[in-house]
Amino acid sequence: MVSADSPSLHDRLVDRALALVEEGGADVSLRAVARAAGVSAMAPYRHFEDKSALLAAVALRGFGLMEAVAREADAVDDPAEALTAQGLAYIGFARTHPALFQLMFADNAGLALPHDECRGAYRLMARRVEQLCPTDAEAGALACWGLVHGLATLALDGRLPPAPAMERAALGMMTRGLATPA
Numbered sequence: 001m002v003s004a005d006s007p008s009l010h011d012r013l014v015d016r017a018l019a020l021v022e023e024g025g026a027d028v029s030l031r032a033v034a035r036a037a038g039v040s041a042m043a044p045y046r047h048f049e050d051k052s053a054l055l056a057a058v059a060l061r062g063f064g065l066m067e068a069v070a071r072e073a074d075a076v077d078d079p080a081e082a083l084t085a086q087g088l089a090y091i092g093f094a095r096t097h098p099a100l101f102q103l104m105f106a107d108n109a110g111l112a113l114p115h116d117e118c119r120g121a122y123r124l125m126a127r128r129v130e131q132l133c134p135t136d137a138e139a140g141a142l143a144c145w146g147l148v149h150g151l152a153t154l155a156l157d158g159r160l161p162p163a164p165a166m167e168r169a170a171l172g173m174m175t176r177g178l179a180t181p182a
Contacts, residue, residue: 010047010057012037017058021099030054055109060117062100062110067120069093074124079131080175086125087148087171088164094152101156105149132178140178147174 007015016036020028030044030051037043048054073089076082094101104110110118122145129144130137151167154160160167 009037009039009043013039013044013047013054014057014061017054018061018100021055021058021103022097024099028055052109052112055103055107056113058100059104059107059110060113062097062104063113063118063120065097065100066090066093066104067124070121070124074128079128080172080179083125083128083132083144083175083178084168084171086121086128087144087151087174088167090121090148091152091155091167095155095162098156101152129178132175144174144178147171 013033017028017033020032020036028051030048031041033054034041034044044054048057069089069092070086073085074082076085104118122141125144125148126137126141129140133140148171151160151170155162
């Protein structure tokens with residue numbers, strides 16, 4: 001019998017698939033996930049149509065995790081400092097979860113998700129951009145996301161060695177630029 005506080009089989013399967021993704025395992029098949037979850041090979045099919053559906057659920061979980069990290073970074077009053085902290089958290093998330101980040105942003109699993117379900121961290125960032133740059137918030141949010149995502153991608157590609165002070169300085173330049181009237 002499953003207790004009320006134990007995760008559902010759906011959640012357990014997503015947890016196990018996420019673990020396999022993060023371990024860098026090439027075999028993130030439904031069969032491998034079932035084995036990792038300790039269930040029959042057919043059990044995942046009651047929750048996921050196929051491997052793509054399972055990986056989409058993992059990518060969606062990743063967007064939730066990223067939003068939680070961004071929310072934690074956003075817990076300061078100053079909009080510029082919050083925006084910088086969010087950017088550092090985004091880059092840190094990519095470095096900490098490289099395979100998941102790849103799944104979320106460069107794999108069909110993440111790209112196939114409904115756009116609105118993946119925007120929690122973006123909405124937090126956009127709110128802070130609007131506080132700094134109310135007259136052109138949409139363009140500012142796009143510029144901010146482009147810079148942060150670019151830095152995260154460069155970090156994962158090995159083109160940006162860990163340099164927190166430099167990353168903070170680059171993000172600080174961005175926030176100052178957003179706050180400067182045109």
